[in-house]
Amino acid sequence: MSAGPSNSDRASKVSLLKKVPALKDGDFTLAECTAILLYLSRKYNTPDHWYPSDIQKRARVDEYLSWHHANIRANAPKTMWIKLLIPLITGQPLPAEKLQEVMEGLFASLKQFEERFLQDKAFIIGSEISLADLVAIVELMQPVGVGCDIFEDRPRLLAWRRRVEDAVGKELFFQAHEMLLNIKELSNIQIDPQLKEHLTPLLMKMLK
Amino acid sequence: MSAGPSNSDRASKVSLLKKVPALKDGDFTLAECTAILLYLSRKYNTPDHWYPSDIQKRARVDEYLSWHHANIRANAPKTMWIKLLIPLITGQPLPAEKLQEVMEGLFASLKQFEERFLQDKAFIIGSEISLADLVAIVELMQPVGVGCDIFEDRPRLLAWRRRVEDAVGKELFFQAHEMLLNIKELSNIQIDPQLKEHLTPLLMKMLK
Numbered sequence: 001m002s003a004g005p006s007n008s009d010r011a012s013k014v015s016l017l018k019k020v021p022a023l024k025d026g027d028f029t030l031a032e033c034t035a036i037l038l039y040l041s042r043k044y045n046t047p048d049h050w051y052p053s054d055i056q057k058r059a060r061v062d063e064y065l066s067w068h069h070a071n072i073r074a075n076a077p078k079t080m081w082i083k084l085l086i087p088l089i090t091g092q093p094l095p096a097e098k099l100q101e102v103m104e105g106l107f108a109s110l111k112q113f114e115e116r117f118l119q120d121k122a123f124i125i126g127s128e129i130s131l132a133d134l135v136a137i138v139e140l141m142q143p144v145g146v147g148c149d150i151f152e153d154r155p156r157l158l159a160w161r162r163r164v165e166d167a168v169g170k171e172l173f174f175q176a177h178e179m180l181l182n183i184k185e186l187s188n189i190q191i192d193p194q195l196k197e198h199l200t201p202l203l204m205k206m207l208k
Numbered sequence: 209m210s211a212g213p214s215n216s217d218r219a220s221k222v223s224l225l226k227k228v229p230a231l232k233d234g235d236f237t238l239a240e241c242t243a244i245l246l247y248l249s250r251k252y253n254t255p256d257h258w259y260p261s262d263i264q265k266r267a268r269v270d271e272y273l274s275w276h277h278a279n280i281r282a283n284a285p286k287t288m289w290i291k292l293l294i295p296l297i298t299g300q301p302l303p304a305e306k307l308q309e310v311m312e313g314l315f316a317s318l319k320q321f322e323e324r325f326l327q328d329k330a331f332i333i334g335s336e337i338s339l340a341d342l343v344a345i346v347e348l349m350q351p352v353g354v355g356c357d358i359f360e361d362r363p364r365l366l367a368w369r370r371r372v373e374d375a376v377g378k379e380l381f382f383q384a385h386e387m388l389l390n391i392k393e394l395s396n397i398q399i400d401p402q403l404k405e406h407l408t409p410l411l412m413k414m415l416k
Contacts, residue, residue, distance in 0.1 A: 028264050028267075030267050030268075030271055031271055031275070032270070032271045032274035032275055033274070034270065034274045035267055035270035035271040035273075035274050038266075038267065038270050039263065039266075039267040039270070042263050042266070043263060055247065055250050055251060056236050058246075058247075058250070059236075059238050059243055059246065059247040060238075062240070062242065062243035062246050062247070063238055063239055063240045063243040065243075065274075066240035066241070066242045066243050066273075066277070067239070067240055069274070069277030069278055069281075070277055070278075070281070070282070073277075073278070074278070074282075
């Protein structure tokens with residue numbers, strides 16, 4: 001019996017961009033988190049609040065999703081690279097200046113997130129949860145996983161997170177973030193030396 | 209008679225993010241280029257090919273729009289900052305190393321654009337033009353405006369651009385890009401010294 005394909009082989013067959021997340025639905029394959037969520041909402045005709053048929057509410061979801069890429073998505077996951085993955089792979093100590101730069105970028109994005117999008121509403125587009133909240137929360141849980149609890153001093157952001165947890169269901173919410181919240185265990189794993197050698201110059205470039 | 213609001217005052221009233229582009233439709237205001245295009249396509253029920261009702265084709269548009277943000281949109285406009293706006297405002301000479309770094313990022317994005325998205329198709333999602341092509345072309349014309357003709361050595365990319373020009377109509381295409389293609393004239397304008405003083409430290413930080 002031959003060994004089956006590795007996870008990375010499987011992922012590269014599914015995703016056009018060789019990236020996760022990726023969706024395979026019969027012969028149809030799709031990359032990019034927001035495209036996958038929109039596809040699933042259409043295919044399974046999910047409740048209207050996720051991507052409202054009201055043209056103005058739907059535009060608010062689209063507006064957030066577009067802003068998200070260059071702001072929350074561009075900043076929040078960097079905390080994981082700086083605090084965990086880069087030190088783990090390169091063996092280099094954490095440059096405090098770089099972490100500060102990343103945190104400043106993230107804090108500026110969070111300020112806009114609260115003031116421009118969340119305001120005094122329950123969720124990003126109003127009184128009901130939408131895809132915008134889902135896309136936001138999964139990125140904002142990444143800093144938490146590496147010990148940067150961005151919710152701690154932000155009562156408005158924390159209250160929103162609690163509402164998202166309740167809307168999704170607490171059990172499902174923590175199940176979805178389980179690996180992320182235990183990610184520090186990653187620091188015990190062994191990384192293939194060849195992979196380390198290959199990745200180190202690329203990662204050192206990111207640190208410049 | 210008091211003077212009317214300045215352009216920037218008007219823009220800040222329209223856009224939630226105080227950014228252009230911004231749309232105002234009655235009392236409804238909307239920021240973000242892709243959100244505006246989607247809103248207009250729904251409101252005016254534009255021909256199906258722009259954002260196909262076919263669930264898989266529509267997902268391909270969404271997939272491109274999502275990828276676009278962290279790749280083409282993140283890289284192409286930087287050429288304008290590096291080659292024109294930063295030298296104009298800071299009065300500092302152009303750092304060749306920085307331009308090279310920006311061009312390397314852009315070239316990597318263009319490679320993916322051609323190989324993963326365009327492939328051997330007429331347009332990004334197949335035989336017809338969609339919002340994905342519009343969003344891509346407006347960013348890719350920015351390097352051209354500052355003398356980095358990225359189409360020159362890329363016959364596949366150039367052929368796609370010609371098809372986009374034909375599909376939009378050459379007159380409208382050049383009308384839409386007129387200011388961009390004459391942007392070097394900007395280097396003759398006078399910038400308010402106070403604005404220069406305010407922007408210079410921010411821009412120098414971008415150059416680090």
